[in-house]
Amino acid sequence: MAEKGMNRNAQRSIRLLKEAFMELLAEKPYESITVSDVARKADLNRGTFYAHFDNVDDLMRSVMADTADTISEFLSQAVESGFLEDPLPVLTQVGAYLDENRELTRKLVESRSIEPFVFALESRFREWVQQRIPVNTQQEKKACTMLTDYIAGGVLQTYRSWLVGDYPGVEIAEVNKCLSEFVRSTGTVLPALREGK
Numbered sequence: 001m002a003e004k005g006m007n008r009n010a011q012r013s014i015r016l017l018k019e020a021f022m023e024l025l026a027e028k029p030y031e032s033i034t035v036s037d038v039a040r041k042a043d044l045n046r047g048t049f050y051a052h053f054d055n056v057d058d059l060m061r062s063v064m065a066d067t068a069d070t071i072s073e074f075l076s077q078a079v080e081s082g083f084l085e086d087p088l089p090v091l092t093q094v095g096a097y098l099d100e101n102r103e104l105t106r107k108l109v110e111s112r113s114i115e116p117f118v119f120a121l122e123s124r125f126r127e128w129v130q131q132r133i134p135v136n137t138q139q140e141k142k143a144c145t146m147l148t149d150y151i152a153g154g155v156l157q158t159y160r161s162w163l164v165g166d167y168p169g170v171e172i173a174e175v176n177k178c179l180s181e182f183v184r185s186t187g188t189v190l191p192a193l194r195e196g197k
Helices: 002-027 035-042 046-052 056-077 088-100 102-110 112-131 138-163 172-187 190-194
Strands: none
Touching: 002 035, 002 046, 002 056, 002 102, 035 046, 035 056, 056 088, 056 102, 056 112, 088 102, 088 138, 088 172, 102 138, 112 138, 138 172
16 A cells, blocks of 8 residues: 555656656756756655656656657557548647647757657657558568658658747648648659659
């Protein structure tokens, strides 16, 4: 019984530390956030912080893993096929998450120290798209890989640009609608790519 209560307390502390970190990330650059800042913001002591994380980088990795897991979960729940024909449901889910967590995701995108996270997320998205494009020959596989890079790179860069404010006044729904049209029209070239034209 005591172990169960302690586990709940540990989970609560971890949640509070992550929430405090995300609030701080919205207020100042990642590089200037200290363990003391996070502990103070979470209304916990430094010892509690160190009971769960080695340092701020470790906490950042945990937050990034949570974000990647959430987006991967959206992707895994999406329709198993037909992304090229109807990408809007997936884009709507991902876009809604980015919009709801805009300040955090913007800071993550802007921080140079998390480039490995962004790369890992891009790789997951590319792999997810690639799995939804059936291939039968080596020629199709090459074409599929290039198409996947093109789609994933374009979608992710567009979201990145939206997050950092490159499209002032544009709502996420409009971004998703445009991306959906772009992905759909790009998917129409797949038959020609398969034939090597």
